Amino acid sequence: MTPNTPVVARTRIELRDGREGLDGGRVAVVMTMGALHDGHATLIRTARERAEHVIVTIFLNPLQFGPKEDLSRYPRTFDADMEICTREGVDLVFAPTPDVIYPDGDPGVRISAGPLGDVLEGQSRPGHFDGVLTVVGKLLHLTGADCAFFGQKDAQQLLLIRRMAQDLDFPVEIVSVATVRESDGLAMSSRNTYLTEADRETALCLSRALRAGAEAAPEGPSAIRRAARAVLVREPLALIDYLVLVHPHTLNDVPEWYRGEALLAVAGRVGTTRLIDNAPVLVGPGGGALEVFSDVPAVRP
Ligand code: PAF
Numbered sequence: 001m002t003p004n005t006p007v008v009a010r011t012r013i014e015l016r017d018g019r020e021g022l023d024g025g026r027v028a029v030v031m032t033m034g035a036l037h038d039g040h041a042t043l044i045r046t047a048r049e050r051a052e053h054v055i056v057t058i059f060l061n062p063l064q065f066g067p068k069e070d071l072s073r074y075p076r077t078f079d080a081d082m083e084i085c086t087r088e089g090v091d092l093v094f095a096p097t098p099d100v101i102y103p104d105g106d107p108g109v110r111i112s113a114g115p116l117g118d119v120l121e122g123q124s125r126p127g128h129f130d131g132v133l134t135v136v137g138k139l140l141h142l143t144g145a146d147c148a149f150f151g152q153k154d155a156q157q158l159l160l161i162r163r164m165a166q167d168l169d170f171p172v173e174i175v176s177v178a179t180v181r182e183s184d185g186l187a188m189s190s191r192n193t194y195l196t197e198a199d200r201e202t203a204l205c206l207s208r209a210l211r212a213g214a215e216a217a218p219e220g221p222s223a224i225r226r227a228a229r230a231v232l233v234r235e236p237l238a239l240i241d242y243l244v245l246v247h248p249h250t251l252n253d254v255p256e257w258y259r260g261e262a263l264l265a266v267a268g269r270v271g272t273t274r275l276i277d278n279a280p281v282l283v284g285p286g287g288g289a290l291e292v293f294s295d296v297p298a299v300r301p
Pocket residue numbers: 031032033059061064132135136154157
């Protein structure tokens with residue numbers, strides 16, 4: 001049977017009408033900036049397993065891009081995105097323009113990510129996470145979703161969205177989904193389309209470093225950092241911004257005595273493209289790579 005093309009809503013009224021047309025049951029949202037790939041398809045598939053209806057939002061949010069970042073060259077592939085949404089059985093696609101989301105221009109009041117938004121990615125991209133949380137908050141309100149699915153690939157974003165939902169009492173379940181990788185280990189990302197063939201080869205050092213780090217997990221934090229760094233230094237064309245082993249809740253470096261779950265995260269520039277990747281790891285005897293962190297905080301009743 002040919003799957004139905006999802007309803008496309010461009011305005012708030014069309015979204016409300018489309019939302020009202022969903023006949024009962026839990027509604028999930030998968031938020032995207034378009035340029036969908038297999039990582040997004042996996043988020044949608046996971047959402048379909050956990051909810052009766054799935055809304056996908058496609059919105060290239062200007063608020064989360066710095067003035068020198070890649071907003072103007074970010075891939076826009078709406079027709080291909082719709083093919084993926086159709087194939088994956090999405091019910092409703094919300095694809096607004098910026099004036100629908102920000103009718104009065106850039107909002108004066110925004111959701112602040114606080115100190116966790118100033119480290120790692122936030123250090124290189126000031127204001128980025130305030131822009132992310134503001135749009136995620138708005139899209140949660142507009143879609144009225146019961147649960148929202150985000151990839152572990154953007155670990156800091158995921159942590160901050162969880163914190164926002166908890167700290168500001170959003171009545172939504174935030175679900176994390178493991179990073180989807182190409183067969184050679186490269187984490188899927190819409191920005192991978194910027195990579196030349198040579199860049200792509202260079203970029204593999206990120207996932208290799210994470211793998212090497214995770215393999216050293218039984219030996220403790222300094223062994224993990226050392227093993228990962230040893231891979232990165234062999235690839236001078238990757239300009240590494242940071243390689244850290246941090247606590248998954250605080251993003252503070254874990255001390256040498258630490259045993260338990262930690263986030264091994266790396267970011268760097270390859271050619272003209274900034275890439276990030278991470279591996280959740282269990283540090284200590286029997287440790288190694290994890291798919292996602294085990295302690296998913298419950299929604300408050
Ligand atoms: O991860 C992304 O694609 C974006 O940051 C998000 C969550 C859709 C908000 O614009």
